[in-house]
Amino acid sequence: MNSYLKEKFLFSLLILSQLLTPALTKAQYWIPDWEMGGDMESESFGWSHCNAGDVNGDGYDDLFVGAVSHSEPLATEEEEGKLYLYYGGPDGLSLTPAWTYQPNVMTSVTGFDTGAGDLNGDGYSDLVAGCIQWTGTIAEQGRVLLFYGSDSGPSVLPDWEFQGTQVQELMGSSTALDGDINGDGYNDLFISAKMHDNPETNEGKVWGFYGSDSGPVGPVWSYESNQDDAIGGFPVSYAGDVDKDGYDDIIIGINAYDFDEVNDGLAVVFYGSVGGLSTTPDWQASSGQKKSNFGHWADGAGDVNGDGYDDVVVTALNMESEEAEVNEGYAFCYLGGDTGLAAEPSWVTQGGQAEANYGYCAAGAGDVNKDGFADVIVGAKYYENGEFKEGSGYLYFGSPDGLETDYCWMEEGNQDSAYYGRHVDGGGDFDNDGYMDFIASAYQKSFGLIENGKVEVYYGKPRESDWHFSNDSVCINDTNPVPVIDGMNGGNFTASPGLVFVNPVTGEVNLAASGVGIFEITYTFPGEFCAASVTHTLSIGAASDAAFTYASTSYINSPLDPDPESVLGAGASYGLFSATPAGLTFISTSTGQIDLSASAAGTYWVYNTVTTDCIAIDSFQVTIIQYVGITGEGMLPAIINLYPNPASDLVIAEIQNYHPGEVIEIQIIDNTGRVIKTEEIICLLGSEKKEIPIRNIEAGIYVVSFISEGRVLNKQIIIMNK
Structure with missing residues (x-):
């Protein structure tokens, strides 16, 4: 990047970020739906965590948590680390872990990073974890552990592992398993060692393994930063499908890379294909600011603007807008498109507080409010608001224009050195209600025990001002429609000119007073974090009559x-x-x-x-x-009249042109074919009349059948009795 472009880029970031700086004064709407602390002091429970997918195949996503400082017993297995798995269910996450794992090796730091995905294609999500300081035959070489899911949960011991080969290589610095880069139906595994040397010292390295029904294949791909002390591969994450070609893509952060300036940092993306990943990045970006550490965190954001292309979020935890806010931190969102990621960010936000390290972590949160747009969560590990280094987290909703300018959820550690927001994540649906849930932790918070650490999960739900009509198209003569408030009651409804409310608090519309037309109705809820208003359209149509x-x-x-x-x-x-x-x-x-x-x-x-x-x-x-008449050749030759018709009380059957002595049976048949009355006439004179009482027969249309010697003549009569 030349100096002119760099200055222009930094100036643009300054203006945009000032517009997007989090406001820290609004009231809170969200509270944790699930919270859990570590089971021993100083455990660092929640150092890492992730949506585990559905490990046991019960239809609910599960939660995977790492506690890197777990020591049991302290004397011989200090900081071995521990992994916890909590199953999801219709009421959310369980309160007790369904599975745990400890390596029983001192200073393994198990759970430094956690990931999940179905690598072997059996329909169960698998678990991967990094143990960065594990020592086998080489000091702090590190290793990665893989556990296969099943209907009974993960296996007791690792099903696969990959070890570092260098002193203090820190294998397992980052892991990613939630995507398929070559489209073969198996999730692929990416792991990193941020202190790998080859030959550059501490350049870092990322390895890729294809998934298969028999386990990881490879490594089939690798990437090195090729610069001393660049610390590449911390993190490595799936970016989603940023170019919508059907193959998932990979994003890697190299936060200490010297791109334009010392430690300005770098993020690189490799696009997936049927042949896998290329050897050189398809996209890269840097902050252009000295020691900003761009790429400290990088993750797929999901589709934040609903255009069908996945997007990414990248942070620079030490970037600053002015000298007074040194190391405040920034977060950036880059939109996907036909040719891949955009060169410039569509969204930039900053911490607004010196040394807050806003952007220490960031992740795609999934669609938390189920509006069709993916959301993003950002953590600021060292944020302070009354407590020293308590930390904080922020959730930003997506929209047709991309990520919104203000956060819609914010939480603080509320305890000295809690480090809330060191890790944040989302994208799981632990209660399977269609709303994505998000996770934030304070790994050093005291929650029942001293500095045991705490993880909080927030189940997705509508935003405070969300509402809808059961039917947004009504007739003027319908019952007055009343809005259904999905968020919080207590706001106020307003509307475009002409629409009249029965009550602006409930939003009931007076249809008769409003008249025919199309109206915009807005619900405003005061005191929420983000956009306070949601607008919908109501169409009132003229009455129709179909009687x-x-x-x-x-x-x-x-x-x-x-x-x-x-x-x-x-x-x-x-x-x-x-x-x-x-x-x-x-x-x-x-x-x-x-x-x-x-x-x-x-x-x-x-x-x-x-x-x-x-x-x-x-x-x-x-x-x-059913008409029951017969053909002419078999018909009764007599001439028969039936009157009056319609009739009530009494009907007269008059018969002429008959055979002397002939007996004619008269049947009155209802609409089910049931004979409800029978009479008989013996024909002796030249003309016969028969009075038939019908006063006890219900009103309706009946068939009167005249039957003689197998011959039939039918007449219809309408009976008018009340």
């Missing part, structure tokens, strides 16, 4: 009867007619006229659906009765 009836509730599917037409109510409109269940046929679905002869017998609900500004639906029940 209709038919002249009768029952019809016979006779080809001789007229097909019934619908009758609209006053002010109603024709829409689209339909019926359930299947079997009823319309002559026209626009008018609702029924085709009786084509319809099957049965009872149907007929619907008129009118769609204008609003949707209106009305229904009417119709029963179709």
